[in-house]
Amino acid sequence: MMDYQKFVLGNGLQVYVHEDPNTEMAVLNLLYKVGSRNEVPGKTGLAHYFEHLMFGGSEHVPSFDTAIERVGGECNAFTSTDITNYYISLPAINIETAFWLESDRMLALTLQERVIEAQRNVVIEEFKQRYLNQPYGDAMHHLRALAFTKHPYRWPTIGLEVSDIENFTEADIRDFYETYYRPDNAILVVAGNVTLDQIERLSEKWFGTIPVGKAHLLRPVSEPPQTQQRTKTVFAEVPTDSLYKAYHMPGRLEAGYLEADLITDVLGFGRSSILEQRLVKNTEVFANCRAYVLGSVDPSLLIVSGRMEKGFTAEQAEELLDRELESFKVSTISPKILQKVKNQSEAMRSYEGVHLLNRAMKLAYYAHLGSPELYEAEYTQKLKTKSAEIISWANKILVPENASVLYYKQTPQEGGVMQNETEAVA
Incomplete structure (x- = not known):
């Protein structure tokens, strides 16, 4: 395994540092311990939908992509059944910009109606194009629902039904944000041409004052053993x-x-x-x-x-x-x-x-x-x-x-x- 060093902020954020002086680049990777396994029937696809919302701007950053591009960086994210992962690659000299951007949307994401509805339309269109209108596109919907009877793995990350995405309320979205997008439910990794002292200072500066979120984290029910084909x-x-x-x-x-x-x-x-x-x-x-x-x-x-x-x-x-x-x-x-x-x-x-x-x-x-x-x-x-x-x-x-x-x-x-x-x- 690669060399790394670890420290934990007072609010519970785990920070891992991997120093590599052989590159001029750096990566800031922020993993949230939330995926479709943390959803409930009727509100499936919320974790993936929220990934889209995270690029809709925050209190001090109206355009996330624009801010990254200005410092020569690029960013992306993915959602799985178990995690949601965000990453930024940029010149190491500009690593503080990545700290600013990620901390701002952890603390104060823009959840205005126009952003919510714009991203809702994007996700619904993705659902239709990739899963409903593609040959065999919904095969995993059928297979998961057949194999699982209780566990949230019974629906894909995109969600079980388009109607679930259509019916997310602002309250659903804010509750999800406050529950899972919190420092004590996240893991921050900074890798590249950086130093431990530098990352300790930047982590405390940008993430140290963010409060923990709600105490309740949804744990999925266990799947009972299958006894018949x-x-x-x-x-x-x-x-x-x-x-x-x-x-x-x-x-x-x-x-x-x-x-x-x-x-x-x-x-x-x-x-x-x-x-x-x-x-x-x-x-x-x-x-x-x-x-x-x-x-x-x-x-x-x-x-x-x-x-x-x-x-x-x-x-x-x-x-x-x-x-x-x-x-x-x-x-x-x-x-x-x-x-x-x-x-x-x-x-x-x-x-x-x-x-x-x-x-x-x-x-x-x-x-x-x-x-x-x-x-x-x-x-x-x-x-x-x-x-x-x-x-x-x-x-x-x-x-x-x-x-x-x-x-x-x-x-x-x-x-x-x-x-x-x-x-x-x-």
């Missing part, structure tokens, strides 16, 4: 059928998480993976097939998905896929394949270490998990994981009663038999 069929105007199979798996800090990650690496990462070789290259059914984990903090999903070639159904594809999964569960992963997968992890780790922004974001993310030291510990443990351990977890996770299956199918042609959208427990 669930299936759902959706018809839409798409070019071919698609198949999605989701299996419940351990959370990010739980035993089995890394093994589940390695399961998907062996099964579906890259052109030499099992699913690519056996289902895509050696059958006429699959146009593509991949496996991945969602990587969420709470127990989440291992997903295997594929697109069919024209003329083949999702049900036909599932039969072939299940055969490969069952074969994998009684196999032994060869040392060559396992080492290749681990080499890919090492290559990714090296790539992430090259870029200053990636280093800052990794530092913030693992600090949010509990400690930046977890990054190195996780990597070391992954390299030590044996084939038998991976297969053992495959036999715990890849079982029919733990599966939620989405058949995303072409709307039958005129004259064909049209079925309604169905959902059943099988």
Whole structure:
């Protein structure tokens, strides 16, 4: 793990400093411990919507982007199920500007009606374009809602329904801001050509007097164990059928998480993976097939998905896929394949270490998990994981009663038999 130093302000803001004198740049990364897992039914998508509001101006900064551009910087943000992350890259000599901007919108964000409505329209349009009007765009809406019955992971970060976004009130928005956008719910990372003394001074100057927020933070309810396979069929105007199979798996800090990650690496990462070789290259059914984990903090999903070639159904594809999964569960992963997968992890780790922004974001993310030291510990443990351990977890996770299956199918042609959208427990 990269070198870092840490201190905590009196208001609870955790600050991490990564000094790198070999660059003229600096990054200020501010992570808030709030995502869609902190939402409630009827108000879904609020965390992502609020990310947009954060660029609508604050008390002393009417235009956030303009202020950044004036000092040669750039900024962006993203929201996930678990966090909302804001980052600014700029010449290190101008780092105080980043402190000024982020502290001002933590303390005094502009929540005027014109800003609220303008960003509401932007998010609604994003929802429609990316999820409702794209082929297969709402697949994860259906799959999450099928796999989860209680936990907020049952809706995507964008939200469950457009109507939720349409109905956010000013009171909803202000309550969200006061609850989650507070120093004691945030992690600040400053990386680049900076010094600890400098960042201690700037942190105290710009963030030290910001008060803590409301005491109540919403914790999501636990998802009950799944005991029966669930299936759902959706018809839409798409070019071919698609198949999605989701299996419940351990959370990010739980035993089995890394093994589940390695399961998907062996099964579906890259052109030499099992699913690519056996289902895509050696059958006429699959146009593509991949496996991945969602990587969420709470127990989440291992997903295997594929697109069919024209003329083949999702049900036909599932039969072939299940055969490969069952074969994998009684196999032994060869040392060559396992080492290749681990080499890919090492290559990714090296790539992430090259870029200053990636280093800052990794530092913030693992600090949010509990400690930046977890990054190195996780990597070391992954390299030590044996084939038998991976297969053992495959036999715990890849079982029919733990599966939620989405058949995303072409709307039958005129004259064909049209079925309604169905959902059943099988």
